Amino acid sequence: MEKPDKILKVENLKIGYSSKKNTDNILFENIRLSGCDGELIALVGKNGVGKSTLLRNITGLQNPLNGEIKYYNKSLKDYYRSDFAKMVSFVSTEIINVNNLKVIDLVSLGRFPHTNWFGKLKSEDILQSEKALQMVGMNGLREKNINEISDGERQRVMIARTLAQNTKFIVLDEPTAFLDLPNKYEIVHLLNRLSKEENKTILFSTHDLNIAIQEADKIWLMLDNEIFEGAPEDLILNDTFNKLFENSNLHFDKIKGDFRLKRKHKEKIGLFGEGARYNWTKKALERLNFTVEKGNEYITNIKIEADDNSCKWVLKSNNKIKYFESIYELSLFLKKQTKF
Amino acid sequence: MQIKKQIIFKWLILVIALIGLFIADIILGSVNIPFKEVLKILFTGQSDHSEYFTIIYHFRIPKALTALFAGFALSVSGLQMQTIFKNPLAGPYVLGISSGASLGVAILVMGISSFTVVSQFGVLGNWTIVIAAWLGSGLILFLILAISTRVKDIMTILILGIMFGSATAAVVNILQYFSNESMLKAFIIWTMGSLGGVTLSQLKVLIPSVFVGLFITFLLIKILNAMLVGENYAKSMGLNVQLSRFLVFFSTSLLAGSITAFCGPIGFIGIAVPHVARILFKTANHKTLLPGTMIIGGIVLLFSDIVSQLPGQEKILPINSITALIGIPVIIWIIIKNKKLAAVS
Numbered sequence: 001m002e003k004p005d006k007i008l009k010v011e012n013l014k015i016g017y018s019s020k021k022n023t024d025n026i027l028f029e030n031i032r033l034s035g036c037d038g039e040l041i042a043l044v045g046k047n048g049v050g051k052s053t054l055l056r057n058i059t060g061l062q063n064p065l066n067g068e069i070k071y072y073n074k075s076l077k078d079y080y081r082s083d084f085a086k087m088v089s090f091v092s093t094e095i096i097n098v099n100n101l102k103v104i105d106l107v108s109l110g111r112f113p114h115t116n117w118f119g120k121l122k123s124e125d126i127l128q129s130e131k132a133l134q135m136v137g138m139n140g141l142r143e144k145n146i147n148e149i150s151d152g153e154r155q156r157v158m159i160a161r162t163l164a165q166n167t168k169f170i171v172l173d174e175p176t177a178f179l180d181l182p183n184k185y186e187i188v189h190l191l192n193r194l195s196k197e198e199n200k201t202i203l204f205s206t207h208d209l210n211i212a213i214q215e216a217d218k219i220w221l222m223l224d225n226e227i228f229e230g231a232p233e234d235l236i237l238n239d240t241f242n243k244l245f246e247n248s249n250l251h252f253d254k255i256k257g258d259f260r261l262k263r264k265h266k267e268k269i270g271l272f273g274e275g276a277r278y279n280w281t282k283k284a285l286e287r288l289n290f291t292v293e294k295g296n297e298y299i300t301n302i303k304i305e306a307d308d309n310s311c312k313w314v315l316k317s318n319n320k321i322k323y324f325e326s327i328y329e330l331s332l333f334l335k336k337q338t339k340f
Numbered sequence: 341m342q343i344k345k346q347i348i349f350k351w352l353i354l355v356i357a358l359i360g361l362f363i364a365d366i367i368l369g370s371v372n373i374p375f376k377e378v379l380k381i382l383f384t385g386q387s388d389h390s391e392y393f394t395i396i397y398h399f400r401i402p403k404a405l406t407a408l409f410a411g412f413a414l415s416v417s418g419l420q421m422q423t424i425f426k427n428p429l430a431g432p433y434v435l436g437i438s439s440g441a442s443l444g445v446a447i448l449v450m451g452i453s454s455f456t457v458v459s460q461f462g463v464l465g466n467w468t469i470v471i472a473a474w475l476g477s478g479l480i481l482f483l484i485l486a487i488s489t490r491v492k493d494i495m496t497i498l499i500l501g502i503m504f505g506s507a508t509a510a511v512v513n514i515l516q517y518f519s520n521e522s523m524l525k526a527f528i529i530w531t532m533g534s535l536g537g538v539t540l541s542q543l544k545v546l547i548p549s550v551f552v553g554l555f556i557t558f559l560l561i562k563i564l565n566a567m568l569v570g571e572n573y574a575k576s577m578g579l580n581v582q583l584s585r586f587l588v589f590f591s592t593s594l595l596a597g598s599i600t601a602f603c604g605p606i607g608f609i610g611i612a613v614p615h616v617a618r619i620l621f622k623t624a625n626h627k628t629l630l631p632g633t634m635i636i637g638g639i640v641l642l643f644s645d646i647v648s649q650l651p652g653q654e655k656i657l658p659i660n661s662i663t664a665l666i667g668i669p670v671i672i673w674i675i676i677k678n679k680k681l682a683a684v685s
Contacts, residue, residue: 061575085578098568099428101624112566112577119562119627165577 008035008058008169008201013067015053024065027053031067031227033220035169035203040195042212042232043205045222046244051205052093052173054222058203059090059171071169085113089162091172095154097147103157104142107133110164132163135198136190152183159190163198170194172204176211184208188215209241213257268293270301277304277311284327288334302330350620354635358408361642365404368646370654371395398540406538406546407645408638410603411613413550413595415637416557418610419617419629420592423564424585425488428674429498431610432596435484436504437477438607441600443508444476445469449527450519466545466602473601478593480504485589534659535645538602546602553594557630560587564626606641606660608667613637615674640666 013031018024027050035041045051056062058069060076069076071087079087089110096106108121108129115125133139136156141149146157155175162170175191176184188206192215195202203220206212212219213232221228221235221244228240235241241252241259250259269290271282281304282292293299300317313324315333324330367378373392380387387393414432421430421437432438448468483504488497516524538546557564563584566574575581599606617632618624644662 059576061572081580082578085576088576090573090576092572094570094572096569096573098426098624100618100622101568105623105625106569109566109569109573109577112562112579115562117559117562119565 006034006036007072008033008203009068009070009073010034010058011068011070013054013057013069014065015050015057015062016065018065026065028222028227029066033227033229035201035218037201038195038199039201039217040192040215041201041203041218041220042216043203043220043222044207044209044212044244045205046224047207049222049224051222055090055171055173055203055205059088060084061090082113085165085167087167088169088171089165089167091155091158091162091170091175093173093177096158099145099147101146102142103138103144103146103149104129104133106146106157107160107164110161110166113165128166129160129164132160133157135163135194136160151178152180152187155179155183155187156190159187159194163194168200170200170202172202174205174207176204176206176208184211188212191215210258267291268296268299270294270296270299271304272297272301273304273306277306281313281327281330284331285334288331290334347621354632354639358635358638358642361639361646362404362408365407365642365646366396366400369395369400369649370656399536402538402540402543403536403645404642405543406535406603407641409547409550410535410599410606411609411637411639411641412554412634413599413637414606414609414641415613415633416554416630417592417595418612419614419626419633420557420560420564420588421610422614423567423626424588425497426568426570427497428615429611429671431608432477432592432600433605433607433610434498435501436480436508437592437596438600438605439505439508440476440478440480441473441597442476442605443511444472444474444479444597445601446512446515446527447476448472450515450523466542470545470549470598470601474593474597476508477597477600478589480508481589481593485585534656535603535641536649536656542602546598549594549598553591553598554634556587556591556594560584560591561626561630564588564630565624568624604660606663608663608671609637609640611674612667612670613640615670616640 010031010033014026014029015031016025016027031054043051043054053062057064058076063077071079076084108125110132111121111125111129112119114128115121121129130139130142133142136159138153138156138160141153141157146154149157159170159172159175162172170191172191175187179187188204188208188211191202191204194200195217213236216232218229219232219235221230221240223243228235230240236252236254236257239252239254245251245259249262251262252258253260266289269285269292271278271285271292271294273281281302285292285302297316300315303314303316305312305314313327313330315322315324315330317337322333324333363382366382367373367375373395377387377389377392378396381393381396387396417437418431421432421435422428424430425435484497484501487500491497491500516527519527563574563579566577566579567584567588571581574584596610613636614629614633616636617629620636621628621632623629641663644659644666648657648659648662650657
């Protein structure tokens, strides 16, 4: 099988801040990573591990302490400033807050490396900016001021600016921070779509693992001293994700594809039922630290009795029977019981 | 198209106001000169009354030109500083740039004046004064820039600007204390400099300097637009940030330094005028803001000059007081409107 071309390569990179004293402040060493054509890559790691610094190095905003970053097998530092800007664009965590700056003006700033010294926008540049706004679905906002639109809209406009810059690579630092849940999903989905439809290589850092697992082609997982890369599914199956929160109460549930709190289960409880009601009742019981055993009627157990119109939870304990109308009532009762 | 017509209309009004005020500034003054005579002198360069000719040609025209160019220079330097510091309250006066220029001149006049030609105020003396002012303002600008890369908070930088202003004032005081009578006199005369104190020979230095500063600024329009979104973004779009910053500071020092060198510190024009232009044109694009700011700056300073000479009266009010009274309400309004000021960075 032919191997795909790695158009972005990070080799032996050492990042951090050089200091005037003899010792450099090293954040991370021996970074080896890669990216291919049309890939959406999610950079995941704990706060303060150096994600932003890595992205700043990859976009040339900061110089590495050691090692190399190669685009198309040519080192970043060998590119001319203007050529590099036509290849890699960047969205930082900074929120742009400029009075009277119109959305379309911000987007057409992306044409910066393509225009002449006076910044004159030719019809080609205007066309590209309009198209970029359309691609992110924000053409209705073209005349609005940048500080009059919502956070989600602003993030889309910032992405449109990178599209107007017309680069093969787009790098985004936490594009989903500060967004509400639907916007988080939509932004990452948009990035996924752009990587496929426009054949761009898009790299973004995030804390929203669930979304990253669903949408990214590849994950760069930054642990304390090591960095792993692979398809999200590979990292799940070989237990790499569990290393991310090794010292905390979280563990990664391989089946559900989600992080959960480790619980100390005390008591066993039987549960009868099916479908969504069964699943959510089980979740509630687990939250109350019960170990749920399906269909065990020899211990304290709960039956979900449901017909078309109503639903009851029947608790059977030491031959006593109690009925509950909702999971909330049930959980209130169980909490009281476990106290004594 | 409606919007386009509106914009053309706004430009037209501004240009007419500028020309009108320029002529009004020449007509109005402590000596009443008939309108006809003024026009005759302006267009034919001759007059039957030699004293009218002297007043118009040697006093009023230089003063109106000074007001015009001081308005251009101070407001444009304010616009550049607001963009590069991403700070709506930046300007040559509050950030201590004007004080830096005073310091440069003070050191020149009182520090090294024993062998100076400055006191004679020939063209050579004018050049040395203006160069001293440029160096002084450039020094303060680079100090503030060095600090602003570490400290991002707007208020802190403004307070530092005030500190620099006070520090330079203190140094100037010490210089005054140690200087002899004739040097002191030369310096005091300089500090009292106003729009009216600028002679024709000084204008020969002032106008080219401002012209070069404005020319550089017009070349920097694209760069200033990119700077609006911050240095990281500007850099990621291929801008050479170090070089751009140097060019902006160079032209700012040229503009603010030249005016301060000959007119003394004139406050609040630099902060207020760019905001008026933003309100009028509702844009952040420097292609519009830069010429708009320039023209409004000229209008405001010509107007201040007319007010300060109290037409028909002998007394002249200090120009700095008039610009303060015009500028400060605008600044208060900005502060109140911009409650999230600290978040602007």
